[in-house]
Amino acid sequence: MSSNTDAAGRALRPGPAHRWPLVVVLAVGIGLAAAPVAFDMFSKAPKGAVMIADFRPYMTPSRLAGYQHELAEIDAGVKQTDTSVADYLDGAGGRRQFNATYSDFAAFARQWPAIDSKMTELMDQVQGNLGNYRAVAALPSFRLFPWFFVIPGLLVAATALAVLLQPSCWRAGRWILIVLGVGLVVAPAVFQMFGRAPEGGRMIAAFKTIETTENVQQIQGYFGSMAVGQGAVRLEIVPALEKRGLSETRTSAQFPAVTQLDADWVHILNDMTPMIGAMSDNVPNYQAVASLPPFPLFPWFFVIPGVLVAGLALGAGTRTVGAPAEPTALSEMSTNQSTLSKGAS
């Protein structure tokens, strides 16, 4: 009998002192791997990726500032038309006649303050979440999210299962589990999830009132009103000014806000319409992302299992177990069974 064999001639190898920590690790691994299925992440996470990608062209400081500028431009044009242009065009009938003659504009001018307030508030909200959006966009792609759970989960579960079935591979298995556990703990820090995930959570919360069908339809309605109002300025009021003898240059000098709105309208449409489209198209994508577990919890979905896996692997302890010196298939099976029953006792 040598020092690394027992009385039966079996090779002595280190195995786990307790089996239960490995059973818990196995459960943690299975839980981690199954989490994306439980949370329906395979269908929801790609929708989040689509939403992040669709918003990207609009979520830039210059583009968002551009929308604010365009709203201010419409506001100035509407106010100038409603005041100095109306005064200029007022006939003997005064303001009442102006409103009757340019009824489309008059109707729009009444709606505009509410539209302006709502749209400006919306743009403020979006602009205020630019940093949060960028934080989320900087995270690894949402499409990969489920696999961040599945791959480590399966590795942890497979390692734990292998050690439970073959305690003699405990030394290697233990190291693998510790490395996986530490990896799970460290990954959120590497991806700066502790900072970015709560920011993403804030963006999701802020968009709760924006990314709804009702809100999108309201904005579509505003678009219709704005088109009618601007159409009245472009097709009725500016020609009326010309009819009153104002040249293009004089109109521009006397009513610069109206001229500016008229000149920029197509650009405003070019700019705003696709954004409304992106908002509309992403209502279901937003709702899918919003129904995922709260973003601030995501780092902990890795850290807690990681601590458990590494801690249990360390805490399982080591004791020497026997294995046949020259194993055969049958003897190996019987040895494993006896080792398992010993461990269980």
Place this chain on the structure above:
Amino acid sequence: MIRRALVLAVLAATVPAAFLAAPAGAASTRTLHGTFKITAGSCATSSVTGSWFRMVYPGGSVANGKFFDNPDSECTTDKSYTLIVPGTQGGLVTGTYQPVPSPAFNSQGGALANGIIQPQSFTGIDFSISTNKVDPQSDQKVPAPSIKQSGGNLTGQVTAISAAWNKLYFNQGSPKPGGSTPGLTEKLSGTYYAKTGAYTLTWASAIVGGPFNGFTGVWHLEGTFARKR
């Protein structure tokens, strides 16, 4: 002998007549290959005549709206009608595609397709329609328009019709690519008078996706059908 001759004469007279007289409700269905030439829309009278397009707001109905007002409409009494003017090919050609040109848009986002209809201004930007093998909005393969007539009624599909506006595409077919009829989408229907070729075609197509998601385009074309030679 005389009796036999009489029987034969009666048979000769009645049998062909019986075959020729089609029973009621069994009118033959014929696919119309050719061009549905468009008569331009007009608001000259109190009611709109000719060909036109309207857009229903989400939550509205094809019959009663609410309809989107196009400030550029020539119909001063009801700006929800955008009049249609025939394009260089005279109208909608069945059995083939009238694809979007390249480039499809001018620098301002105005549509340049002018085969079926002439581009018309819609809120300041030109829109137009085309038919394409692959629908530009949904990226799905779609069949060329096909219209059948039976007993003076028109049926069929115009799935491939795509509206272009502001550098965006909106499928305006019926049924939609894939064969569905979502929202207020209504199947193509119409009338056809074979003697003169006069026709009317109407369909509605819900807009799926994009800035007008949930709106529905209502199309009414009328004119004369010219058979393909």
